[in-house]
Each structure stands twice: as C-alpha cells, then as structure tokens.
Amino acid sequence: MTNQVKRPKVLAIASGGGHWVQLLRLRPAFEGCDVTYATVRDGYRADVGNASFRLIRDANRWNKIAVLRSAIGILWLVITLKPDVVISTGAAPGFFGVRFGKWMGAKVIWVDSVANAEELSMSGQKAGAFVDLWLTQWPHLVNDNGPKCFGSVL
Numbered sequence: 495m496t497n498q499v500k501r502p503k504v505l506a507i508a509s510g511g512g513h514w515v516q517l518l519r520l521r522p523a524f525e526g527c528d529v530t531y532a533t534v535r536d537g538y539r540a541d542v543g544n545a546s547f548r549l550i551r552d553a554n555r556w557n558k559i560a561v562l563r564s565a566i567g568i569l570w571l572v573i574t575l576k577p578d579v580v581i582s583t584g585a586a587p588g589f590f591g592v593r594f595g596k597w598m599g600a601k602v603i604w605v606d607s608v609a610n611a612e613e614l615s616m617s618g619q620k621a622g623a624f625v626d627l628w629l630t631q632w633p634h635l636v637n638d639n640g641p642k643c644f645g646s647v648l
Contacts, residue, residue: 505577505600507532507568507591508584509552513607514538516583520605530575532568534587553586565590572598582621583607589617596624603627606641 504527508517514533518541531542534552548571553564568590572580580595581603582588592602604625606618622628622641630641 501526501528502578503527503575504529505532505572505575505580505591505595506530507550507580507582507588509587510534510538513582513584513588514541516605516607517581518542520581520583527579530577532571532587532591550587555586561586569594572600579603581605585617589621592621592625596626601626604629604641606630606635 504524506517506520506524506529508514510533514535517531517533528546529542530546530548531538532548532550534550536549539547539549550571551560551564551567553561555561564587568587572591572594576598577595577600579601580592582592583605584607588604592604595602602621602625604618604621604627606629618628618630618641628641630636630643631645633643635641636643
C-alpha cells in the first residue's frame, strides 16, 4: 500500500495582458500542485509549458451577451475541474472563476491588479466580499474590511 499525498488542484484564471502576466508571476506558489491555467487567448498556451491549459471567453461590462457566455463557460470549467483552489488576478473571467469556485467549495484567492494603484479594480471590489484571501499590491489600499498587502507580484 502506497501512501500518496493528493496534490491540490488549482485553477489559475485571468483575462489577457497584464492580468495574465501577473498570474504567471505567481507560478512558484503553485509548486506541488496540479494546476490548470485558464485565459482568453490561445496564444498564451505556450506560456505554461506542459501544464493544463483551458481557453475561456473574454468579456467586459459593456457587452452583456459576452459576459453571459463567458460566465456559463467558466461555470462549466469549474464544475468539471472541481478545483481545491481558484486564484485570479482579474478581470471579469477571473471574477466568475473565483465566484463559481467559492460556490463549489474551493478556497478562492483574488490578487488585485498592480495597475490599480489609486483604487481597487471593479472586479476586485466585488470579489472581495466572498474570497478567502484578498490581496492588493499597494499598501495604501489596505484597510480593515479590505485587501491585505504582502508585497508586489511585479
């Protein structure tokens, strides 16, 4: 009888651009985990080597149909993956990932974008109400009911 330790399943989800870059900077934290990366551009597949990769629909608040399609696809992704942890650096797809992850019993982590130096992102503000760990990269945005800061990703 072997004594195998179950590797935590992590869904690391972000939209494109800076959100994706920041998520990739967190990779050392995922060592020893079974990670699935999900993002909006198929060209990012090469960034994760042999790790599992899922393409998701992008969305923003100005296109309600795209938001609905994105949300449905991400819900399906979370249901089928059954992650233990969902982590996101934003934006809308990440919000849906952590929201649905929480509904499915996963621990959820939101790392607000470094680009949001003056105030938290809209997605981050909404996600903060239910995440298990809410982080900002700017010490002046920390407050008793808000995110914590333990340094910067970049």
